[in-house]
Amino acid sequence: MGEVGEAVCAGVRLVATAAGDLLARIETPLAEALVSVRRAQVLAYRPRGCAEDLLFIGSRTAFRPGRERMGGVPLCWPWFGVDPDGGPIHGFARTADWRLLDCAPQSDGVVRLRLVPESGALAAWPHPCTLLLEIRVGATLGLTLETRNDADHPWTLTQGLHTYLRVGASDRVRLHGLDGRCYLDKARGAPVAPCRQQGPVSAGGEEVNRIYLDAPGPLWLDDPVLGRRIRVRARGSRTWVVWNPGATEIHRFADDLAPEDARRFLCVETVNTASETLNLAPGAASRIGADYQIETL
Numbered sequence: 001m002g003e004v005g006e007a008v009c010a011g012v013r014l015v016a017t018a019a020g021d022l023l024a025r026i027e028t029p030l031a032e033a034l035v036s037v038r039r040a041q042v043l044a045y046r047p048r049g050c051a052e053d054l055l056f057i058g059s060r061t062a063f064r065p066g067r068e069r070m071g072g073v074p075l076c077w078p079w080f081g082v083d084p085d086g087g088p089i090h091g092f093a094r095t096a097d098w099r100l101l102d103c104a105p106q107s108d109g110v111v112r113l114r115l116v117p118e119s120g121a122l123a124a125w126p127h128p129c130t131l132l133l134e135i136r137v138g139a140t141l142g143l144t145l146e147t148r149n150d151a152d153h154p155w156t157l158t159q160g161l162h163t164y165l166r167v168g169a170s171d172r173v174r175l176h177g178l179d180g181r182c183y184l185d186k187a188r189g190a191p192v193a194p195c196r197q198q199g200p201v202s203a204g205g206e207e208v209n210r211i212y213l214d215a216p217g218p219l220w221l222d223d224p225v226l227g228r229r230i231r232v233r234a235r236g237s238r239t240w241v242v243w244n245p246g247a248t249e250i251h252r253f254a255d256d257l258a259p260e261d262a263r264r265f266l267c268v269e270t271v272n273t274a275s276e277t278l279n280l281a282p283g284a285a286s287r288i289g290a291d292y293q294i295e296t297l
């Protein structure tokens, strides 16, 4: 839908990049945002009056064929994390080509975009299905990923919104809402037995890589350096992943992240994985979503 450079609906303009991406620039009375249409990836979101973006983008990352940028909100689908059958980590939706289905101004100054994979983009997945990402840009950012099983048999799905929240300094922020919750520690060398969170989550120089189970949220991230609180509400999910490579593991991501980037983000990921693996019956649909709001501290 829409020609490049054209305002496809009020407040939304498409821009083609030299590297082959198609960007949607969104400006509403309430907020501005930037979306990579090709990768169905929100890259930036800033409510009016906020000095800093909600999202972090790796300082070395770039759009490349068959790759997503490291930052913003990459989609993890149709599996989250390592595929036991040897497929790419976090699935292939984030590296597939997508297109804009439609966009429409809603009430209260919200703009809604809907993105779908290009035809054939899901060919690596043997189960017929329909996938759709809805992005709502207003005083909050709302994302919903919908999957419908169009096959005549059930299949298993894990998925996630791998959100890179921008922070002033990762060792100064505190993530609340997970106190007392059980987590699986995926950091290198961590104990295999589940752990229980005590107090808020913080990220120092070491890798943090945890799957929190059965935690309905909402979560809130207090950032004294940027003077703000980010609230995250999940829909259709009670599992969260909190990830930061820390100074110890950042070198593994050198194509996309500079060493100092480890202090500039905390991934707070809304996911269905582990104990929340979904079994989709024929004709059934799954929706996972998250809403992000910035408040002044």
Ligand SMILES: O=P(O)(O)OC[C@H]1O[C@H](O)[C@H](O)[C@@H](O)[C@@H]1O
Residues within 6 Å of the ligand: 089, 090, 186, 209, 210, 241, 242, 243, 267, 269
């Ligand atoms: O480098 P990526 O494939 O984007 O993955 C980055 C990270 O994503 C998640 O948060 C996982 O828990 C980590 O184990 C992984 O390293």
